[in-house]
Amino acid sequence: MEAAAGSRIVSQINFNQNSASFRESKSMSTLFNASKISVRSNSNNKTKSIARGLSLNCSVQKDFVGRTFASTGVCNYPSGVIESISHTAEEKIGVILLNLGGPDTLQDVQPFLFNLFADPDIIRLPRMFRFLQRPLAQLISTLRAPKSKEGYAAIGGGSPLRKITNEQANAIKLALEAKEVTASVYVAMRYWHPFTEEAVHQIKRDGITRLVVLPLYPQYSISTTGSSINVLRDMFRSDASLSKLPVAIIQSWYQRQGYINSMADLIEKELETLPTPQETMIFFSAHGVPVSYVENAGDPYRDQMEDCIFLIMQELKSRGVNNDHTLAYQSRVGPVQWLKPYTDEVLVELGRQGVKSLLAVPVSFVSEHIETLEEIDMEYRELALESGIVNWGRVPALNCTSSFIADMADAVIEALPSALAISNPSDTTTSEETDNDLLGYVVKIFFGSIVAFFLLLSLKAASALRKYVI
Ligand SMILES: C=CC1=C(C)c2cc3[nH]c(cc4nc(cc5[nH]c(cc1n2)c(C)c5CCC(=O)O)C(CCC(=O)O)=C4C)c(C)c3C=C
Numbered sequence: 001m002e003a004a005a006g007s008r009i010v011s012q013i014n015f016n017q018n019s020a021s022f023r024e025s026k027s028m029s030t031l032f033n034a035s036k037i038s039v040r041s042n043s044n045n046k047t048k049s050i051a052r053g054l055s056l057n058c059s060v061q062k063d064f065v066g067r068t069f070a071s072t073g074v075c076n077y078p079s080g081v082i083e084s085i086s087h088t089a090e091e092k093i094g095v096i097l098l099n100l101g102g103p104d105t106l107q108d109v110q111p112f113l114f115n116l117f118a119d120p121d122i123i124r125l126p127r128m129f130r131f132l133q134r135p136l137a138q139l140i141s142t143l144r145a146p147k148s149k150e151g152y153a154a155i156g157g158g159s160p161l162r163k164i165t166n167e168q169a170n171a172i173k174l175a176l177e178a179k180e181v182t183a184s185v186y187v188a189m190r191y192w193h194p195f196t197e198e199a200v201h202q203i204k205r206d207g208i209t210r211l212v213v214l215p216l217y218p219q220y221s222i223s224t225t226g227s228s229i230n231v232l233r234d235m236f237r238s239d240a241s242l243s244k245l246p247v248a249i250i251q252s253w254y255q256r257q258g259y260i261n262s263m264a265d266l267i268e269k270e271l272e273t274l275p276t277p278q279e280t281m282i283f284f285s286a287h288g289v290p291v292s293y294v295e296n297a298g299d300p301y302r303d304q305m306e307d308c309i310f311l312i313m314q315e316l317k318s319r320g321v322n323n324d325h326t327l328a329y330q331s332r333v334g335p336v337q338w339l340k341p342y343t344d345e346v347l348v349e350l351g352r353q354g355v356k357s358l359l360a361v362p363v364s365f366v367s368e369h370i371e372t373l374e375e376i377d378m379e380y381r382e383l384a385l386e387s388g389i390v391n392w393g394r395v396p397a398l399n400c401t402s403s404f405i406a407d408m409a410d411a412v413i414e415a416l417p418s419a420l421a422i423s424n425p426s427d428t429t430t431s432e433e434t435d436n437d438l439l440g441y442v443v444k445i446f447f448g449s450i451v452a453f454f455l456l457l458s459l460k461a462a463s464a465l466r467k468y469v470i
């Protein structure tokens, strides 16, 4: 098990990678290409300038499936305790928070689901079938919408994600200010407003000169952080000014001590509300991904999740909390195999084994959302009680917990010096390639439309038949 202290940070390395697989990071020691950053030391409170070209201590870490990351999270500066980083007059720092997004109203549910299923990092079709992506997304979102709508209706008619993420953005901005770093913080949702594209346009308009990318997912998955980074990469590569902007990407941060402590605090506090805290099983429930992501595409999500649980339990043990614990995966969609064990099956099994007290801990996400408020608090609670569990508790999501927000601000400050430009000269496209792309696009649209037409026709026929039969 790995117990690294900082976040996993990469800059241009991952903008140049295919989301399906991590590539080896090239640089062991990265050259600091910042214009100028000022660092105030603890002892004398004087501002020292770190000049262009200073060499960083980039430590290289192996992740659990053997790939190498360049991580600057362990030690960014050559020496000394850093109290704060402030920027020179010409430096404008931006932080972009990556999140999933959720429908604001019930009318938004189907178009939100369409955006989600149209993402090639969510429905991973072989390259030759990519032209089916949008017709398939139309079909699946139409079929899924009624069930999703029921869920969103049960939690007040829409997702709370936009409001909570805006509050987190504001809180991180204030926490940075308290650490003497002035930054603009942007919210970039993958599947609903405010979309990543809107955030990036605002970053351009504001003239940001140094950017930190902070996903609001503690663990990396191809389907979450990877997907959002792909959108950013495409936008930055195709824009001359953005491609020169120094960017640092925090890939995952579940291993940060600040986050681990915040989770342990919440668990400890919630345990005390149950009648028999010591006999309570701590039940970590993570959002699942299809098994093929981990086993075929090299998604580090499961390994990072297991490591995360290990670190939280280690912290709890150091505080004298020695409860039993287990991890299961929730929220599977569609007919494929998802990561096991499944939350619903484990709840039934625990009840059968005689477990009487259980504390559910949502662990893959830091805000309340449909899967905590509806799936855990309603569906799983009911199932657990039916299965023989008597005392049920649920740890709230971190939302704007101050220790967590302060740690996110620290993660940003630690990442700042490692920002590198995205520019990629190998990206030049010839006009012949553009012509071929255009032809391919027209052919795909043509055949895609035909397939979409027949898919929708069969959907209509099926629903007519259902009405007829019933
Ligand atoms: C770490 C978090 C998440 C992973 C991994 C993830 C993968 C993943 N999700 C779907 C399908 C759906 N997800 C939906 C909602 C949703 N998903 C996450 C997080 C992760 N998803 C969040 C935070 C939310 C909730 C947003 C909100 O509005 O509150 C939905 C819509 C809801 C529903 O119908 O259940 C779908 C569908 C897949 C297919 C997938 C991996 C491939």
Ligand SMILES: [Fe+2]
Pocket (backbone or CB within 6 Å): 287, 331
């Ligand atoms: Fe999801």
